[in-house]
Amino acid sequence: MRAMGRWMRADLRAHRGEALFLVLATAGIIVSLLLSGAFLAYGASPWQRVFTESNGAHVWIQTTADADAGALAGLDGVESASRPFSTASASVELDGTRARIQLRGAGPTPPEVARPLVTDGRWLKDDDSAGAAVGAAAGKGRASAGTSGEHRAGAKAADGVVLESSVARALWAEPGDVLHVSGPDGSVHNLRVTGVAETAEEHYSPGRTPGVGWVLPKALQRVAPESDQLEQIIGLRLDDPEDTDFAVQRAVTELGDDQIVTVSTWQQARHDAEGGGRLLGLLLGLFGLSALLAASLAVAGAISTRIRGHLRDIAILKAIGFTPGQLIRTFLLEHTALGLLGVACGALLTETLGPRMPGRLGEAMRLWQALPAHAWVPLAIPLGALLLITGTTALAAWRVGRVSPVPVARPATPAVRRMPGTVRRALGLRLPPALVLGWRGAFHSRARSCAAVARLAVPLLLITVVLGAWTTLDRLEHNPEKAGIPAALTVRGDGLDDDAVRRMLTDRPEVSAAYPGAEAKALVPGQTSTITLRGLGKDRDPYPLTIPEGRAPHRSHEAVAGQGLLDLLHVKVGDWVRVTVGGDPQVLHIVGRSIEPEDDGRVLSTTLDTLRDGGVAPHPGFYHLVLDEDADPAAVAAGLSSAADGRLDVREIPNPVHELSAVRGVLGGLVTVLALIGLAELSTTIAAGVRDRRRDLLALKAIGLTPRQIIAVIVAGTGFTALAAALVGTPVGVLVSGWLIDLQGRSSGIGAGIAQQPPLTALFVLVGAVVLGAVAVSLLPASRAVRQRLADTLGDSL
Known part of the structure; x- marks a missing residue:
C-alpha cells in the first residue's frame, strides 16, 4: 500500500493539469445533475402536495344540469367522489381587471374529495348569503375612484365567495374585496371574497381555462336564476389513477354522450402546474448525463495514455513482485479518488450555494431541500456518477494487468513504410x-x-x-x-358592440391587424378527453398561424391541429376528425399541423366563419392583435384600456x-x-x-x-x-x-x-x-x- 501511494502521488504531480481539469469537470457535471433533480421536483412537488392534502380527484366530469351526475360515484373503479356541484359561468371584475370564472354551489362544509385548501381568509358560512339580489344596484362596475372604505361598506350586502388561488392572483383579490359578477343573463351582482384556496385542478388561464369560485347555493341561484344557465361538475377518485380513460368511457356509457360537456384529468392538471420547471429539469438532466459520458470517455482516454506511457515502469513493477491486481488497484484508486473529489466538491457547492442563487434556481433549490426526497437524491446522483466513472476507469485500468513483465523491445530500425x-x-x-x-x-x-x-x-x-x-x-x-404566437395582445370586451370594438382596435396606429376569434371546449371521439376548438380570423382575412407541415385552412370545414391533438387522436394531416361541442358534432378536415404552445398542443384551429357555420360561435369572443415591430405591448394595452374606460380586458399573450x-x-x-x-x-x-x-x-x-x-x-x-x-x-x-x-x-x-x-x-x-x-x-x-x-x-x- 505504501508503494502504491508513492506511485499515485508521483503520477499526480506529473499530471497536475489533467487531474485539475477532471476534478473541475466532474464537479460541474454533478452541479448540473443536482440542479436537474431540483427543477424536476420544483415542477411537480407543489402540485403533488396540494393533490395529496386535498384528497384530489383524478377525473373531473362536467355534465348538463339534468344529468344524474351523482350516479357516477357508484361506477366500478371509483373509490370515492365529491358530490355534484351546480355550476354557472360568469365574468368577474375587480378594479378594472376581468376574468372568466366558474361558480360552484358548495355548502358551509368543504367536500371530502377535492377539498379546497384555504390559504387565506376562511371557508363559506351560512351568514355569507346576502338574502337578497343586490346585483342590480352594483351597476356596470365599480368606479376606479372608489375608496377602500366604500369598498368594505359595500361588502356587507354581498354574497360570499372563495376564489381559487390562481384566479385570485390574476384579479389581485384578497379576503374582503368585492367582485362585480356578470351572470349568464347579463345582470351584475356583488360577491365578497371570504377566502382564497388552492386546488389540484387546472389553473386559471385567460381565454383558455376559467377560474373557480365557490359560493353558497342561494348565491348561485341569484347569479344564474334559470335552470338552463346551470351545469354540474363532479370529481372522481379512482382505484387506479392511470385508469382515467376507461373511467370516462364508463361515465359516458352511464349518462350518454350528449350529457357530457367537458372532461379533465389529473395528468392535465399536473402538466399545467409543472410549467417550464419540468422542461428545465429535463434539459439539465440531458446535458448533465451527456457531459458525464464525455467525462467518462476522457478518463478512459487518460488512463489508456498513461498506461502506454508507463509500460516500462509497469513491467519493472511486475518483475519485482507486484501482482496484476495491485497495479489495477493503483490506477483505479487514483482516478476514483479524483472522481470522488470532484463529486464531493460539486455536491457541496450545490447544497451550500444553490439556495442562494437568484431567481428560479434558488427557489427550486430551497423547495427541494424541504422535500422528503432530498434526504436521499443528493446522495444517489453523485453516487451513480461516481460508479459510472469508476466502471469506466476499471475497464481502462484492466489493461495494466495484461502488460508483460518482460517488455518486448521495438526494433531499432523500424519497418520501412511507404510514405x-x-x-x-x-x-x-x-x-x-x-x-x-x-x-x-x-x-x-x-x-x-x-x-x-x-x-x-x-x-x-x-x-x-x-x-x-x-x-x-x-x-x-x-x-x-x-x-406559434404571432399576436402580442388579446382583447375581450364585455357589453360592447363587436363592430365598435373592432373600430376601436384598428384605429390604434400601433395595431397592424386585429383578428376576431372564439374558443369552445370540445370532446374527442369516445368522450375521454377535452380539447380546445378555436376559430381565428376569417376566410378572407386568415390568421397568420405557424404551419410547419401542410397548409393553413382557407375553406369551410378545414382546420389545422397541434401535435398534441394529432397524437391524442392518432391521426395525421389529411384525415377527417369528428368532435363534439355541447352535444353537437363538428366534422373537420385537418389540412395542416400548427405550432401550438397552449393546452399541450391539443388545439384544433379553424376560421371563425367555420365555427359560425357550425353554430358554435355566432359572435367573436375575443380579438388577437398583431402589433408593429417597434410597438410596446404594455403601452398599447394601457392605451386601449384607457380609451375604453376600462370596459376592455386587454392582456399580453404569454410566451412560454x-x-x-x-x-x-x-x-x-x-x-x-x-x-x-x-x-x-x-x-x-x-x-x-x-x-x-x-x-x-x-x-x-x-x-x-x-x-x-x-x-x-x-x-x-x-x-x-x-x-x-x-x-x-x-x-x-x-x-x-x-x-x-x-x-x-x-x-x-x-x-x-x-x-x-x-x-x-x-x-x-x-x-x-x-x-x-x-x-x-x-x-x-x-x-x-x-x-x-x-x-x-x-x-x-x-
Whole structure:
C-alpha cells in the first residue's frame, strides 16, 4: 500500500493539469445533475402536495344540469367522489381587471374529495348569503375612484365567495374585496371574497381555462336564476389513477354522450402546474448525463495514455513482485479518488450555494431541500456518477494487468513504410515542413488517431447542441411568431358592440391587424378527453398561424391541429376528425399541423366563419392583435384600456419561452464544464503525442531542425487533431441539436419545427477557438519536450 501511494502521488504531480481539469469537470457535471433533480421536483412537488392534502380527484366530469351526475360515484373503479356541484359561468371584475370564472354551489362544509385548501381568509358560512339580489344596484362596475372604505361598506350586502388561488392572483383579490359578477343573463351582482384556496385542478388561464369560485347555493341561484344557465361538475377518485380513460368511457356509457360537456384529468392538471420547471429539469438532466459520458470517455482516454506511457515502469513493477491486481488497484484508486473529489466538491457547492442563487434556481433549490426526497437524491446522483466513472476507469485500468513483465523491445530500425500519398503531395507543394510532419504525426496511427478525435469530438458535439438550444430560445423569445404566437395582445370586451370594438382596435396606429376569434371546449371521439376548438380570423382575412407541415385552412370545414391533438387522436394531416361541442358534432378536415404552445398542443384551429357555420360561435369572443415591430405591448394595452374606460380586458399573450430564461445561465455553465472536459482530453492527446514521437524528435534534431521547428511540429500535430475533432463534432452537433429540440417539441405537444440552427458565424468561431486553444495549450508541453535531453534509450524502445 505504501508503494502504491508513492506511485499515485508521483503520477499526480506529473499530471497536475489533467487531474485539475477532471476534478473541475466532474464537479460541474454533478452541479448540473443536482440542479436537474431540483427543477424536476420544483415542477411537480407543489402540485403533488396540494393533490395529496386535498384528497384530489383524478377525473373531473362536467355534465348538463339534468344529468344524474351523482350516479357516477357508484361506477366500478371509483373509490370515492365529491358530490355534484351546480355550476354557472360568469365574468368577474375587480378594479378594472376581468376574468372568466366558474361558480360552484358548495355548502358551509368543504367536500371530502377535492377539498379546497384555504390559504387565506376562511371557508363559506351560512351568514355569507346576502338574502337578497343586490346585483342590480352594483351597476356596470365599480368606479376606479372608489375608496377602500366604500369598498368594505359595500361588502356587507354581498354574497360570499372563495376564489381559487390562481384566479385570485390574476384579479389581485384578497379576503374582503368585492367582485362585480356578470351572470349568464347579463345582470351584475356583488360577491365578497371570504377566502382564497388552492386546488389540484387546472389553473386559471385567460381565454383558455376559467377560474373557480365557490359560493353558497342561494348565491348561485341569484347569479344564474334559470335552470338552463346551470351545469354540474363532479370529481372522481379512482382505484387506479392511470385508469382515467376507461373511467370516462364508463361515465359516458352511464349518462350518454350528449350529457357530457367537458372532461379533465389529473395528468392535465399536473402538466399545467409543472410549467417550464419540468422542461428545465429535463434539459439539465440531458446535458448533465451527456457531459458525464464525455467525462467518462476522457478518463478512459487518460488512463489508456498513461498506461502506454508507463509500460516500462509497469513491467519493472511486475518483475519485482507486484501482482496484476495491485497495479489495477493503483490506477483505479487514483482516478476514483479524483472522481470522488470532484463529486464531493460539486455536491457541496450545490447544497451550500444553490439556495442562494437568484431567481428560479434558488427557489427550486430551497423547495427541494424541504422535500422528503432530498434526504436521499443528493446522495444517489453523485453516487451513480461516481460508479459510472469508476466502471469506466476499471475497464481502462484492466489493461495494466495484461502488460508483460518482460517488455518486448521495438526494433531499432523500424519497418520501412511507404510514405502516405497526402504527405508526398504536400511535400511536392513545398508546404512548410512543420505542417507536413505535424499532419503525419497526428494521423500516423489510424486507431489511436480516430480514438483521440472521437473523444475530443464528443464535448464539441455537446457544446454545439448547447449553442443550438441557446439559439432556439433566443429566436423564439425575440420572434414569438416562430413559437406559434404571432399576436402580442388579446382583447375581450364585455357589453360592447363587436363592430365598435373592432373600430376601436384598428384605429390604434400601433395595431397592424386585429383578428376576431372564439374558443369552445370540445370532446374527442369516445368522450375521454377535452380539447380546445378555436376559430381565428376569417376566410378572407386568415390568421397568420405557424404551419410547419401542410397548409393553413382557407375553406369551410378545414382546420389545422397541434401535435398534441394529432397524437391524442392518432391521426395525421389529411384525415377527417369528428368532435363534439355541447352535444353537437363538428366534422373537420385537418389540412395542416400548427405550432401550438397552449393546452399541450391539443388545439384544433379553424376560421371563425367555420365555427359560425357550425353554430358554435355566432359572435367573436375575443380579438388577437398583431402589433408593429417597434410597438410596446404594455403601452398599447394601457392605451386601449384607457380609451375604453376600462370596459376592455386587454392582456399580453404569454410566451412560454420566458419560463425557460433561467436555463441560459446554466447553459453557459455547461459550456464551461464541457470546455474543461475538452481541455483534459487535449492534455491527454498532447502527452500521448509527445511520448509517441519521442524517437521522431531525435530524428528531426538529427536532420537539422531547430528547437523552434520541432515545437512547431508538435503544435501542428495537436492543431490538426483538434481541427479534425471540430469538423466532426460541430456538424454532427448541429444535426443532433435540431433532432433533440424537435423531439422535445413533439413530446410536449408543441410540435416539431421550432429548432433553430446556431449561426454559421458562431460555428466558425467555435472551430477557430478550438484550434487556437489546442495550439495554445500544446505550446508549453512542446517546449518542455524539446528542452529535455534527447537520447535513444531503452525506455524509448519499449
